[in-house]
Amino acid sequence: MNRARTNNRFSRTRSGGTGPLRSSASGRSGGQNQAGGHGRRPAAIRGEFAPPKTVTPALPAVEAFTDLDLPEQLLTTLAAEGVSVPFPIQGATLPNTLAGRDVLGRGRTGSGKTLAFGLALLARTAGQRAEPGQPLALVLVPTRELAQQVSDALAPYARSVGVRLATVVGGLSIARQAGALRRGAEVVVATPGRLKDLIDRGDCRLGRVGITVLDEADQMADMGFLPQVTALLDQVRPDGQRMLFSATLDGNVDRLVRRYLTDPVVNSVDPSAGVVTAMEHHVLHVDVADKKATVTEIAGREGRVIMFLDTKHAVNRLTRDLLASGVRAAALHGGKSQSQRNRTLSQFRTGGVTALVATNVAARGIHVDNLDLVVNVDPPTDPKDYLHRGGRTARAGESGSVVTLVTPDQRRDMTRLMAAAGIVPQTTRVRSGGAELHRITGAQAPSGIPVTIAAPTPERPQRAAAPSRRGRRRSPAAR
Ligand SMILES: Nc1ncnc2c1ncn2[C@@H]1O[C@H](COP(=O)(O)OP(=O)(O)OP(=O)(O)O)[C@@H](O)[C@H]1O
Numbered sequence: 397m398n399r400a401r402t403n404n405r406f407s408r409t410r411s412g413g414t415g416p417l418r419s420s421a422s423g424r425s426g427g428q429n430q431a432g433g434h435g436r437r438p439a440a441i442r443g444e445f446a447p448p449k450t451v452t453p454a455l456p457a458v459e460a461f462t463d464l465d466l467p468e469q470l471l472t473t474l475a476a477e478g479v480s481v482p483f484p485i486q487g488a489t490l491p492n493t494l495a496g497r498d499v500l501g502r503g504r505t506g507s508g509k510t511l512a513f514g515l516a517l518l519a520r521t522a523g524q525r526a527e528p529g530q531p532l533a534l535v536l537v538p539t540r541e542l543a544q545q546v547s548d549a550l551a552p553y554a555r556s557v558g559v560r561l562a563t564v565v566g567g568l569s570i571a572r573q574a575g576a577l578r579r580g581a582e583v584v585v586a587t588p589g590r591l592k593d594l595i596d597r598g599d600c601r602l603g604r605v606g607i608t609v610l611d612e613a614d615q616m617a618d619m620g621f622l623p624q625v626t627a628l629l630d631q632v633r634p635d636g637q638r639m640l641f642s643a644t645l646d647g648n649v650d651r652l653v654r655r656y657l658t659d660p661v662v663n664s665v666d667p668s669a670g671v672v673t674a675m676e677h678h679v680l681h682v683d684v685a686d687k688k689a690t691v692t693e694i695a696g697r698e699g700r701v702i703m704f705l706d707t708k709h710a711v712n713r714l715t716r717d718l719l720a721s722g723v724r725a726a727a728l729h730g731g732k733s734q735s736q737r738n739r740t741l742s743q744f745r746t747g748g749v750t751a752l753v754a755t756n757v758a759a760r761g762i763h764v765d766n767l768d769l770v771v772n773v774d775p776p777t778d779p780k781d782y783l784h785r786g787g788r789t790a791r792a793g794e795s796g797s798v799v800t801l802v803t804p805d806q807r808r809d810m811t812r813l814m815a816a817a818g819i820v821p822q823t824t825r826v827r828s829g830g831a832e833l834h835r836i837t838g839a840q841a842p843s844g845i846p847v848t849i850a851a852p853t854p855e856r857p858q859r860a861a862a863p864s865r866r867g868r869r870r871s872p873a874a875r
């Protein structure tokens with residue numbers, strides 16, 4: 397159906413209203429997490445996503461980037477980045493998004509959604525020049541780390557076609573972000589809260605935004621984000637292109653789809669569960685009294701591991717204990733300053749930290765190379781959280797394992813959650829020091845010698861006769 401696009405609020409959507417929105421039990425905000433996790437029931441399974449009808453048939457998928465109408469510079473950059481063949485979600489969506497179609501794209505975790513929307517957005521923006529404070533394209537994401545990652549992933553492609561990117565996230569200098577917008581940025585990658593602040597200050601106007609992407613669209617449609625997201629979508633060009641992507645599109649996005657997409661192409665190559673086949677799922681039964689020792693040994697493995705817990709407090713406590721046991725651990729949650737959060741993630745990526753202990757703030761979208769184990773120290777209560785947390789491993793065709801530690805009182809809820817997530821895990825009874833635990837996770841006792849993770853000294857190019865660092869202003873490149 398080719399309805400005229402409006403920027404109206406819900407009350408003015410087409411007749412029939414918005415209909416009942418299948419509820420989200422979580423209502424998360426800003427990637428934050430709720431307390432609890434013990435004795436709670438898994439969230440009810442949300443209604444299966446009912447894709448909207450596509451009226452104009454979709455263009456067929458391509459199998460090579462050269463089959464697409466992409467600027468030569470983007471093809472060159474793809475080759476330089478070692479990206480030779482489009483992943484399925486890219487091959488399927490790009491012919492349509494490059495032609496300006498709205499898209500609703502569902503592809504497994506780690507299946508390349510960033511480049512799927514990124515290449516279309518950059519190809520269609522290349523050659524245009526933004527006025528100060530008036531971007532032409534917008535990517536909205538739920539967490540600051542993800543905004544940074546998306547910007548970093550797209551940066552070489554943007555540079556090659558002369559498109560200027562600005563990253564707009566909370567917790568970092570708003571003045572600098574305003575400055576970047578003032579100098580002119582064709583593409584803005586943003587978390588909704590900070591973008592709203594910049595708009596309120598008069599530093600940004602969205603009236604010229606002709607392409608809008610919602611990454612992790614189902615989370616952006618959660619109650620915690622929806623009002624901010626719709627307020628922003630109501631400001632972009634009504635005739636512009638919109639793309640919604642996630643590994644888990646569910647009933648949550650119905651409202652956004654009906655209100656903001658026009659005759660969208662629906663790419664739903666993967667089932668809603670978004671199960672990644674190269675991922676092993678293990679439920680490990682542990683005794684309550686042995687759980688701490690078990691977690692410590694898993695964290696002491698060779699190689700990286702990300703451990704998810706429900707609360708900031710639990711994350712801090714486990715990190716402290718692991719450091720005291722000799723594990724190079726660091727905490728990532730919404731209670732840390734943004735510079736700490738950035739530092740922690742970068743140390744995890746470069747190997748200075750081997751055990752990242754995190755809340756759900758790290759569950760969505762974050763990509764770390766060579767990460768082959770995700771551990772749910774606290775079992776998630778929402779099947780989607782299970783899929784996204786687990787999706788930090790086994791990405792881009794790699795393999796990996798997701799391990800969930802389950803105490804006797806949590807077994808029933810875990811069985812329900814796995815069924816809701818569409819996963820049949822291998823269940824094993826384990827104990828610290830045991831062969832099974834070692835076999836599945838590589839667990840080994842850490843040194844027992846306490847470690848501290850030093851903040852790295854900021855990297856600066858060494859120049860001859862450089863003035864004293866103290867008091868020197870930071871270069872723009874350090875932003
Ligand atoms: N065509 C490709 N060939 C090789 N590698 C690719 C290709 N496309 C993307 N990648 C790589 O795959 C990895 C995962 O991509 P990306 O982060 O976009 O996944 P995603 O689908 O957004 O996952 P999530 O649902 O977890 O956000 C990245 O390291 C990216 O560089």
Ligand SMILES: [Mg+2]
Binds near residue numbers: 509510
């Ligand atoms: Mg992603």
